[in-house]
Amino acid sequence: MARIVLIAEQRNGKLSEATLELCKAAKEIASMVGATPAAAVFYKDDSIAKEVAQYIPEVFSVVDAKLESFSADLYAQAVKAVVESQDVKGVLIPHSYDGVDYAAKAALAIGAGIVSNCNKVAFEGGALVFTRNTYNGKIQEQKSVKTDKFVATFEKGAFDKEAAGAAGSVTAVSASLGDSKRKIKEVIATMAGSVDISQAKIIVSGGRGTKEKDKYNDIIVSLAKKLGGEYAASRPVVDAGWTDAARQVGQSGKTVAPALYLAAGISGAIQHVAGMKGSQCIVAINKDPEAPIFNIATYGIVGDLFEVIPAIMEALG
Numbered sequence: 001m002a003r004i005v006l007i008a009e010q011r012n013g014k015l016s017e018a019t020l021e022l023c024k025a026a027k028e029i030a031s032m033v034g035a036t037p038a039a040a041v042f043y044k045d046d047s048i049a050k051e052v053a054q055y056i057p058e059v060f061s062v063v064d065a066k067l068e069s070f071s072a073d074l075y076a077q078a079v080k081a082v083v084e085s086q087d088v089k090g091v092l093i094p095h096s097y098d099g100v101d102y103a104a105k106a107a108l109a110i111g112a113g114i115v116s117n118c119n120k121v122a123f124e125g126g127a128l129v130f131t132r133n134t135y136n137g138k139i140q141e142q143k144s145v146k147t148d149k150f151v152a153t154f155e156k157g158a159f160d161k162e163a164a165g166a167a168g169s170v171t172a173v174s175a176s177l178g179d180s181k182r183k184i185k186e187v188i189a190t191m192a193g194s195v196d197i198s199q200a201k202i203i204v205s206g207g208r209g210t211k212e213k214d215k216y217n218d219i220i221v222s223l224a225k226k227l228g229g230e231y232a233a234s235r236p237v238v239d240a241g242w243t244d245a246a247r248q249v250g251q252s253g254k255t256v257a258p259a260l261y262l263a264a265g266i267s268g269a270i271q272h273v274a275g276m277k278g279s280q281c282i283v284a285i286n287k288d289p290e291a292p293i294f295n296i297a298t299y300g301i302v303g304d305l306f307e308v309i310p311a312i313m314e315a316l317g
């Protein structure tokens with residue numbers, strides 16, 4: 001039977017959350033097209049393949065010392081090896097920095113059409129129809145591929161994370177990987193030791209409406225701590241130095257998809273929304289009833305954040 005294969009993503013041996021979301025995606029898409037879901041893991045050993053097998057019934061493992069750190073060339077070659085060894089209909093890749101780096105190469109290597117940056121998929125008229133963002137989320141377009149095989153990259157938050165279940169099988173796939181055209185000399189963590197807000201379940205985010213650094217700290221940081229979440233910001237807040245760049249949400253910041261995203265004093269510019277629209281519940285506090293953030297908010301509070309947030313804090317006790 002044909003397979004829908006997701007490509008797992010890891011950094012320093014740690015599996016990304018996007019991988020668990022794609023486990024769910026592979027299962028949903030496989031059931032739409034009458035295929036079976038599977039994953040492929042490329043790493044220096046099969047430890048991550050075994051981990052991924054808790055979430056999906058079948059895992060193909062390409063093991064090579066060269067795969068310890070990410071390389072777009074080698075990942076594309078490994079995708080080709082898996083597709084040539086199995087009956088694969090579709091390949092799912094996280095729409096992450098790494099995923100975007102090799103998805104098109106992989107599609108070229110296996111002769112597949114590609115749809116990138118997808119946030120939804122449906123089965124209509126006998127074909128998979130992918131919905132994707134263009135113009136930073138201002139326009140949604142729908143695309144299908146005409147080729148037998150497809151590659152699709154999915155935004156973080158497009159699917160829920162799959163829960164662990166009974167362990168699936170791990171099958172070794174041999175791949176004679178060539179040399180990468182790029183050589184990684186050193187990996188420099190630009191924000192070493194800083195927070196990764198993309199993993200947070202609750203985010204309280206403040207915008208220019210918070211007025212100044214001390215008020216941002218008093219209001220946004222305090223509420224985030226009280227809720228047991230992380231604090232974040234729009235770009236003007238970061239540019240002004242009220243908080244550090246690791247906490248910026250949006251097109252030129254992080255993409256987040258928490259269970260709760262509380263946006264206070266944020267207008268909802270498309271560059272900001274591009275980074276948080278996948279949140280499960282969006283609560284917006286803005287004194288301007290016409291603020292665009294209300295177009296995507298689950299709950300909207302028209303009011304002064306300096307009155308609303310202290311009232312929330314008081315109610316929380």
Ligand SMILES: Cc1cc2nc3c(=O)[nH]c(=O)nc-3n(C[C@H](O)[C@H](O)[C@H](O)COP(=O)(O)OP(=O)(O)OC[C@H]3O[C@@H](n4cnc5c(N)ncnc54)[C@H](O)[C@@H]3O)c2cc1C
Pocket residue numbers: 206207208209210233234235236237248249250251252253254264265266267268269270271272275285286287288291303304305306
């Ligand atoms: C290439 C590019 C990349 C960009 N990348 C990003 C990005 O990654 N992230 C990002 O955020 N932006 C990004 N921007 C900037 C973006 O276009 C907006 O300028 C920015 O998001 C606006 O931030 P803001 O909502 O905090 O400020 P504003 O747009 O100034 O909005 C402030 C809001 O606060 C409200 N307000 C004021 N006082 C109060 C109060 N007391 N109570 C309640 N509400 C109040 C106002 O009504 C207003 O809606 C980018 C822009 C470009 C061109």
